[in-house]
Amino acid sequence: METISMVLDFLAFCGWIIIGFAGFLVVIAPLVLREHTQDEGTATAWEMFGKYACTTMQYRGRHFDADGFIVQDKDPFTHMVTVGPNITGSCWLMFRIPFTAYIFYVAGLVKPVKYLEFNNDDGFGNENFVFLHELPRNIKLSKAETKSENGVKAIPLDVEVVYRLRPEHVEQFLYTGPKDVAARTDEVMGSLIKDVVNASTPAEVQAMKANSAGFSQAICNLGQPQNTAGGDLKDIGSLRADWGVGVICNRILIKDIGFQKEDQDAQAEVQRQSWQAKGAAAELIGSMLEIEAVALGFPDAAAVRTHLAATNPARLSEIVQLANDTLIQRKLGTGYRRFDVPGIQELATVLLKKLSP
16 A cells, blocks of 8 residues: 555656646746747748757758758659758757747747848848749840951840849858848859850840750850959859859840840841842842743743753752852941942843853
């Protein structure tokens, strides 16, 4: 009986301990513990004893890798699902309820980092959150020089490019990168885009607008680090490694291309001269075919063209080549201009002599 009594006393003592601890939690815990809800698509950096300790995240389909970078749950190369942690670092005075977005921490000893203490109001964060979604950024280059071609003066272009940016390492994004990290990334991207435009002709830049994949690849393949206004050497890879920001390489595209007024006028003149040259060539070919028709007994140029195409394509090619050789073209800074086109009568005399038996 004495043993049973001792056991009952011990259980009663444990019960009072549990009740006392529960009472402590009910009365004291609200004064000490604070609740933080991690919203979907966000991360929060935490400081413990005034120093960075860890980062929590709530982002469907994403997790932290061993280095603290945010990566997809599905490996892009193997397509294997690799679900990982949604917290990186160590903060033992903070507790997250498993499989939920609810986090409790000891106030005064632990605090969530306020975004605007470390970054400008750039759309990538607010209050205690870093927004993890990608945001579009616009770059406008005015009078960007292009590559000269065949001795023609390079034509400057106004180019507008849109690319997409997102945080990929929260600790570096807040603590290592500059406070104006988005604006500084714009500077780096502007330098890279300028290099690609400088190495391309206007026609190639126009082609890149239609082929966004080719333009993205050209930007992302630049291995030479670029100088930014702050003196840092950065390319897309080092932006991610050093500042924790990721440029989405397959989402860089040329939104608009414009010419300066004087260059726009010059381009119009090039097109006009091209049309004139084509028209003159067609006129000469037609005249030559008319002469050929008379010599061969056909009613008109169309009939002899059909006949030659079917029976003597080499002769038809010879007539076309002769017409092209007759048009002497000289390339100038603003396009093509015709000089010394022989008269039709002189040309007819030459051809008739050639056609005579």
